[in-house]
Amino acid sequence: MKNQGRVYLVGAGPGDPELLTLKAVRTMGLAHAVVYDRLVSDEILALIPTSAHAIPVGKAPKSHPVPQERINEILVELAQAGQTVVRLKGGDPSIFGRGSEEAAALHAAGIPVEIIPGITAAQGAAAVTGVPLTHRGLATGVRYVTGHCRGDSPLDLDWAGLADPQTTLVVYMGAANIREIATKLLEQGLPTSLPVMAIANATTPRESRIFSRLETIAVEIAAARLEGPMLFVIGSVVSLYRSCPAEVMSVFSYGPLREAVNA
Structure with a gap:
């Protein structure tokens, strides 16, 4: 049986990669999978390791191709498969990023989760x-x-x-x-x-x-x-x-x- 993974809810900041925290950059480098939003800039997406599986789950007004409930499930499934998961969100995960909802779903599934704040x-x-x-x-x-x-x-x-x-x-x-x-x-x-x-x-x-x-x-x-x-x-x-x-x-x-x- 694989060891259980963990999830990092990472704030990608407003777009400039130089505004990422050192902790955010280090954590992205450790990721097996990066689940990212539409608001994450191309410059920051370019920092995702080529070895990591990049999974887009972005929403737009009146267009939610991946419902929030499914995003929660994806995070749980990846972690239960033993992966280190970065959930990459524009700005800060706790400011209009629904990070608290995802953290609650992960806690309910017994998945370790850490929030890494970002510049909003x-x-x-x-x-x-x-x-x-x-x-x-x-x-x-x-x-x-x-x-x-x-x-x-x-x-x-x-x-x-x-x-x-x-x-x-x-x-x-x-x-x-x-x-x-x-x-x-x-x-x-x-x-x-x-x-x-x-x-x-x-x-x-x-x-x-x-x-x-x-x-x-x-x-x-x-x-x-x-x-x-x-x-x-x-x-x-x-x-x-x-x-x-x-x-x-x-x-x-x-x-x-x-x-x-x-x-």
Whole structure:
């Protein structure tokens, strides 16, 4: 009988392979199998050892070719076969990555599991744009929310609580619903001129950014047709983008940027 394997839930970060933790890189090098999401960048996928079995299980809006229940089963089956498994997730496994659900399924099957955190997309976007998530006098806190609900069901968020002018709002997976999100926040009293940043493929050579206002972001996103994982930062801190020193912007430039500044 084979020895039981173990599973590592590894955060792949926002896309730049240099933002992986040392522990994540070392663990990937030990893997017999790597089960990866759609949001993991090509640059990071290139680090998977050729000896490892790479298994894609990515989801897209309204397209779930491998249901979450089946992903849980795959992880359990691989570990029970004695393999060291890396479950590679974009960003951080515990922030909108369903890592806790997978960990629960593995624990229930008696599989050892370890979570290796990653830099989440919000942190990556803040680093490459110079837009801080908090700033004295502008934002005393930050909230992460999902703009896409389970099973494509309607959004059910605490709009009154989210419409706090002293809080930076970061919306993950919100491209399809940004019009509704902006409308709800405006209805709760946030100003039409509140700056918004949309960033796709943050920290990669395919990065694109749009800087806009809450009243116009939905129209501009539809016109721009940005591709890839997208994040929205909503709040007064976005106004600090222009104050980011040029030398800092050059250091954090990952390739040609499609950029529209309308704020």
